[in-house]
Amino acid sequence: MDLSPTRQAGLARLEEFVPRAGRAYTAERNLDRGPTDRTNVSGLSPWVRHRLVTESDVVESVLQQHSLDAASKFVQEVFWRTYWKGWLELRPSVWTRYSATVEPVFVGLSDAERTNFDAAVSGNTGIDGFDDWARELVSTGYLHNHARMWFASIWIFTLRLPWQLGADFFMRHLLDGDPASNTLSWRWVAGLQTVGKTYLATTQNIEAATGGRFRPHGLATQAFAVEDDAPMPVPLAAPHPESLPSGRVALMLHEDDLHAEAFAQSLEASGAQVVAVAAPRVGEPRSTLSPTSALVGAFTVGALNDGLDRAREHFAAEASVLEGIRASDVLPWLQSHDVTALVTPYAPVGPVRDRLDRLTVDLAGEGMTLARMSRTWDSRAWPHATRGFFPFRERIPALVR
Numbered sequence: 095m096d097l098s099p100t101r102q103a104g105l106a107r108l109e110e111f112v113p114r115a116g117r118a119y120t121a122e123r124n125l126d127r128g129p130t131d132r133t134n135v136s137g138l139s140p141w142v143r144h145r146l147v148t149e150s151d152v153v154e155s156v157l158q159q160h161s162l163d164a165a166s167k168f169v170q171e172v173f174w175r176t177y178w179k180g181w182l183e184l185r186p187s188v189w190t191r192y193s194a195t196v197e198p199v200f201v202g203l204s205d206a207e208r209t210n211f212d213a214a215v216s217g218n219t220g221i222d223g224f225d226d227w228a229r230e231l232v233s234t235g236y237l238h239n240h241a242r243m244w245f246a247s248i249w250i251f252t253l254r255l256p257w258q259l260g261a262d263f264f265m266r267h268l269l270d271g272d273p274a275s276n277t278l279s280w281r282w283v284a285g286l287q288t289v290g291k292t293y294l295a296t297t298q299n300i301e302a303a304t305g306g307r308f309r310p311h312g313l314a315t316q317a318f319a320v321e322d323d324a325p326m327p328v329p330l331a332a333p334h335p336e337s338l339p340s341g342r343v344a345l346m347l348h349e350d351d352l353h354a355e356a357f358a359q360s361l362e363a364s365g366a367q368v369v370a371v372a373a374p375r376v377g378e379p380r381s382t383l384s385p386t387s388a389l390v391g392a393f394t395v396g397a398l399n400d401g402l403d404r405a406r407e408h409f410a411a412e413a414s415v416l417e418g419i420r421a422s423d424v425l426p427w428l429q430s431h432d433v434t435a436l437v438t439p440y441a442p443v444g445p446v447r448d449r450l451d452r453l454t455v456d457l458a459g460e461g462m463t464l465a466r467m468s469r470t471w472d473s474r475a476w477p478h479a480t481r482g483f484f485p486f487r488e489r490i491p492a493l494v495r
């Protein structure tokens with residue numbers, strides 16, 4: 095399996111998976127056969143997370159070979175990602191609060207909790223399966239969806255560790271580590287997302303879905319919802335797509351959306367001429383606690399390079415690698431190209447977005463505008479993420495059309 099962080103490798107994986115995206119996926123997707131056999135799921139999430147391959151690329155390819163009815167389960171899973179992103183977009187304080195609590199929660203661990211934490215992240219708890227998933231996560235950057243659910247459930251209800259530290263561990267090690275899907279899935283297991291509804295991992299379920307590879311003993315038999323210290327926020331309005339500038343513009347890529355060629359038409363329609371393209375040298379830190387894993391770091395760097403290479407070729411523009419996306423990194427580059435504005439793909443709630451918000455203010459102080467280019471996929475779907483997934487799901491056929 096080619097794990098290269100390029101659009102080409104992602105599209106090749108998509109093409110190879112598409113024949114299995116119909117009824118075979120529906121029947122077998124819940125089985126975790128282990129790292130040597132992932133043929134029952136797509137494994138596409140690292141590419142989709144960086145939008146090396148977009149959600150619309152995936153759904154379009156699948157619907158060329160299957161009816162929406164036959165591939166409904168797979169298409170729904172792709173829309174879970176869209177839903178989580180939309181949900182967080184409408185409630186950004188959930189992300190702000192999570193990121194602000196990781197460090198204090200870690201510092202506040204008791205000695206016994208710290209021992210449990212160290213054992214959990216190094217795969218030394220003695221819990222069958224759990225230790226294997228901890229090691230698999232660190233060594234491969236991937237876990238099957240059910241292993242993620244079991245791991246999170248055991249972390250919270252059996253080991254009695256704070257969910258925020260588990261979410262942080264995942265963010266640092268998952269190639270697809272995503273602020274919305276990760277934070278909200280951990281909250282869902284903990285009973286914070288659908289208030290009062292928790293996810294309890296059981297020995298029987300793990301044994302059945304892993305084909306008997308694991309049979310953990312001593313798991314919690316009850317899962318009481320974790321108490322939230324803040325009320326569920328009222329959803330904000332979904333962001334409106336911004337109007338794009340005209341004239342000479344610079345295009346800055348970032349790790350949250352690396353298929354900038356897709357914006358060429360809208361840029362042309364607004365009369366913008368892309369004269370320079372750039373991307374940061376590395377990804378944004380994913381944690382306030384510890385550095386992102388080397389595996390994740392390398393995948394992100396490769397993805398940024400691939401996005402930049404394609405953008406340079408597509409826009410026939412000069413390409414630069416920036417030290418980061420702070421004003422002090424970006425301004426000298428903009429000034430050297432005599433542009434009227436900077437354009438960048440819209441970044442959903444998360445570390446990149448936090449940086450872009452600061453950059454917008456800093457550039458405005460220098461008389462430069464930063465315009466964010468939205469995708470129709472997001473701007474059509476996100477306004478519907480006001481309630482649970484099930485009402486959102488009803489919209490999928492219309493959204494796909």
Ligand SMILES: Cc1cc2nc3c(=O)[nH]c(=O)nc-3n(C[C@H](O)[C@H](O)[C@H](O)COP(=O)(O)OP(=O)(O)OC[C@H]3O[C@@H](n4cnc5c(N)ncnc54)[C@H](O)[C@@H]3O)c2cc1C
Binds near residue numbers: 283
């Ligand atoms: C505790 C926990 C943490 C998670 N953290 C992340 C994360 O950081 N990043 C991430 O991308 N996913 C996360 N997920 C969701 C899901 O586990 C992964 O998206 C999925 O396992 C990726 O593997 P795949 O590409 O083979 O999925 P497939 O089964 O092949 O699904 C196809 C695509 O649909 C999307 N998808 C599938 N299931 C989900 C889901 N439950 N939520 C959101 N999108 C989904 C992904 O883009 C995936 O590539 C998490 C789930 C849990 C329970």
